[in-house]
Amino acid sequence: LNFHHIGIFVKSLDFGYSQMSKFINIGSTSQKIEDEVIGVEIIFLKDTHNITYELVSPYGDNSPVKGVFARGKDFLNHIAYTTNQFDYEIKRLRTEGMIPLGPAKKAKAFKGARVIFFLTTLGFIIELVENKLEII
Amino acid sequence: LNFHHIGIFVKSLDFGYSQMSKFINIGSTSQKIEDEVIGVEIIFLKDTHNITYELVSPYGDNSPVKGVFARGKDFLNHIAYTTNQFDYEIKRLRTEGMIPLGPAKKAKAFKGARVIFFLTTLGFIIELVENKLEII
Numbered sequence: 001l002n003f004h005h006i007g008i009f010v011k012s013l014d015f016g017y018s019q020m021s022k023f024i025n026i027g028s029t030s031q032k033i034e035d036e037v038i039g040v041e042i043i044f045l046k047d048t049h050n051i052t053y054e055l056v057s058p059y060g061d062n063s064p065v066k067g068v069f070a071r072g073k074d075f076l077n078h079i080a081y082t083t084n085q086f087d088y089e090i091k092r093l094r095t096e097g098m099i100p101l102g103p104a105k106k107a108k109a110f111k112g113a114r115v116i117f118f119l120t121t122l123g124f125i126i127e128l129v130e131n132k133l134e135i136i
Numbered sequence: 137l138n139f140h141h142i143g144i145f146v147k148s149l150d151f152g153y154s155q156m157s158k159f160i161n162i163g164s165t166s167q168k169i170e171d172e173v174i175g176v177e178i179i180f181l182k183d184t185h186n187i188t189y190e191l192v193s194p195y196g197d198n199s200p201v202k203g204v205f206a207r208g209k210d211f212l213n214h215i216a217y218t219t220n221q222f223d224y225e226i227k228r229l230r231t232e233g234m235i236p237l238g239p240a241k242k243a244k245a246f247k248g249a250r251v252i253f254f255l256t257t258l259g260f261i262i263e264l265v266e267n268k269l270e271i272i
Contacts, residue, residue, distance in 0.1 A: 001159050001161075002185060003160070003187045006142065006215065008258065008260065010258055016258065019257045019258050020258070022229070022232045022256075022257075023137050023217060023229065023234075023256070023262055024137065024139070024217075025137075049139045071209075072259070073207075073209040074209060074210065074212070075258055075259035075260040076210070076212050076213070076214070076260035076261070077212070078212070081159060081160075093158070093159070096158045098158070120155065120158075121158075122144065122146055122156070122211055123208070124144065124211040124212035125212070
């Protein structure tokens with residue numbers, strides 16, 4: 001799997017951007033992406049060391065992000081990886097004991113490529129992103 | 137600040153290594169570092185995309201890592217950055233509302249360079265590492 005980004009949950013994209021800029025040098029910023037299906041609003045930031053951060057904030061009333069704020073944990077939420085073998089890797093990770101957090105969904109942030117989240121055996125979340133095209 | 141690593145808390149370094157290898161391609165691995173002062177045992181992994189991960193497990197009876205396991209959260213624990221202006225950056229981050237989690241300490245993992253952890257205004261932890269020499 002290929003490292004893609006560090007996913008961070010923020011109350012609002014503006015607040016997230018302003019606070020991240022206190023400790024990273026933001027080199028480029030994506031457009032804001034509103035994904036009604038998944039219930040999130042997203043921007044990607046790339047720092048001057050070429051590390052990509054995804055800021056995710058709640059969108060709509062049933063956003064899965066709201067639970068994170070209710071629980072007050074896991075703001076540093078996930079590490080995302082791309083793969084050219086999306087379906088194969090899902091099966092493989094399951095046999096390794098990683099637990100899917102819901103089904104794969106098409107994500108607007110990745111131009112309709114599928115994503116799926118797993119709770120790893122180490123207690124944190126990883127995201128798989130189907131690498132079917134140049135994403136950003 | 138310069139991205140250095142993603143810090144992950146694991147029950148044991150062996151278990152952490154074996155599980156990380158299920159989803160990253162490990163390119164190189166550091167020696168194991170036992171830091172009695174901070175109460176942690178550490179290895180660094182670098183994946184084939186040049187991302188460095190720090191695996192941290194408890195060492196000794198008073199390890200600060202044990203609280204994370206008791207609370208069952210924040211296993212994806214922190215993002216670490218190096219800086220050549222360690223003392224200046226500590227003051228600056230404080231004025232920006234980031235909260236130091238204890239004093240700066242010399243860390244064996246960084247050959248005695250000082251480290252300090254901050255709770256950011258985004259609810260997750262960052263580590264500052266004094267960049268006084270080539271670390272790894």
